[in-house]
Amino acid sequence: MPTIAETHIINRERVQPTHANNYQSAHGGIVMKWMDEIGAMSAMRAARESCVTAQMSRVDFERPIPIGDTALIDSYAYATGRTSVRVRIEVAREEPHTGETEETTSAYATFVAVDDGKPTPVPELAAESEECKRLRETALAEEPDR
Numbered sequence: 648m649p650t651i652a653e654t655h656i657i658n659r660e661r662v663q664p665t666h667a668n669n670y671q672s673a674h675g676g677i678v679m680k681w682m683d684e685i686g687a688m689s690a691m692r693a694a695r696e697s698c699v700t701a702q703m704s705r706v707d708f709e710r711p712i713p714i715g716d717t718a719l720i721d722s723y724a725y726a727t728g729r730t731s732v733r734v735r736i737e738v739a740r741e742e743p744h745t746g747e748t749e750e751t752t753s754a755y756a757t758f759v760a761v762d763d764g765k766p767t768p769v770p771e772l773a774a775e776s777e778e779c780k781r782l783r784e785t786a787l788a789e790e791p792d793r
Contacts, residue, residue: 648770648771648772648773649692649693649694649695649724649770649772649773650772650773650774650775650779651723651724651725651772651773651774651775651779651782651783652775652776652779653692653693654689654690654692654693654722654723654724654734654772655689655721655722655723656685656688656689656692656721656722656723657719657720657721658681658685658719658720659717659718659719659720659741660681660717660718660720661715661716661717661718661743662712662713662714662715662716662717662718663714664714666714667714670711671713671714672711672712672713672714673711673712673713673714673718675708678708678712678718678738678751678752679703679706679754681718681720681738682703682706682720682722682736682738682752682754682756683700683703683756685720685721685722685736686700686703686722686734686736686754686756686758687699687700687758688722689722689723689724689732689734689736690724690732690734690756690758690760691758692724693724693727693732693769693770693772694727694732694758694760694767694769694770695769695770696760696761696762696767696769697760697761697762698732698758698759698760698761699758699759699761700756700757700758701731701757701758701759702756702757703754703755703756703757704754704755704756704757704790704791705753705754705755705790705791706752706753706754707752707753707754708751708752709750709751709752709753710740710749710750710751711740711751712738712740712751713740715743716740716741716742716743717740717741717742717743718738718739718740718741718751719738719739719740719741719748720736720737720738721736721737721738721739722734722735722736722737723735723782724772725772725782725783725786725787726772726783726786726787727769727770727771727772728769729768729769730759730760730766730767730768730769731757731758731759731760731769732757732758732759732760732769732772733755733756733757733786733790734755734756734757734758735753735754735755735782735786735790736753736754736755736756737750737752737753738750738751738752738753739751755786755790755791
């Protein structure tokens with residue numbers, strides 16, 4: 648049985664001019680692409696199968712990530728269905744010289760496990776520590792209406 652801790656992934660992307668909008672900060676579509684990719688990796692660790700995006704909901708853009716800063720993308724799976732995996736994704740801007748962070752964007756996403764292009768069952772997801780239980784409870788309490 649996979650664990651929530653095993654699905655936790657943190658990735659960094661340096662915001663380059665090619666990632667920017669007219670306001671010299673990361674374009675929302677680029678940030679969503681990074682979120683989708685890292686979220687899918689968390690889902691695959693939970694499902695033990697390839698996963699595709701089924702939906703992304705309540706994407707909240709709270710503040711920009713300027714060119715030159717780092718986008719810190721953090722995701723973990725917190726629940727599974729018969730063939731689906733629900734993932735919490737958070738993004739922060741990270742100042743590359745100091746490591747100081749500030750939350751910028753968050754979302755909930757659902758991925759479906761596929762085998763040969765067809766939905767396939769996924770195992771249950773274990774919350775093995777108090778921290779993982781807290782992460783699951785928080786995500787379940789805050790996720791948008793399903």
